[in-house]
Amino acid sequence: xxxxxxxxxxxxxxxxxxxxxxxxxxxxxxxxxxxxxxxxxxxxxxxxxxxxxxxxxxxxx
Numbered sequence: 625x626x627x628x629x630x631x632x633x634x635x636x637x638x639x640x641x642x643x644x645x646x647x648x649x650x651x652x653x654x655x656x657x658x659x660x661x662x663x664x665x666x667x668x669x670x671x672x673x674x675x676x677x678x679x680x681x682x683x684x685x
Contacts, residue, residue, distance in 0.1 A: 627679065634676035641669035 648661025 631676050631680050634672050634679065638669045638672035638676060641665045641672065645669065 642665070645662045645665035648665065649658050652658045652661055
């Protein structure tokens with residue numbers, strides 16, 4: 625049960641940061657602000673998503 629809650633929290637956090645990056649891409653005025661918003665938040669979102677997958681699958685080969 626603790627594993628499921630951890631996976632859910634990591635996946636929802638990943639989704640949140642991807643959505644923040646998307647909103648930043650749409651709403652920010654110039655290209656450099658858009659690039660900054662998407663790279664920072666999407667990198668964190670991808671990392672959290674991969675961490676959720678690592679917890680889900682475990683470290684077994």
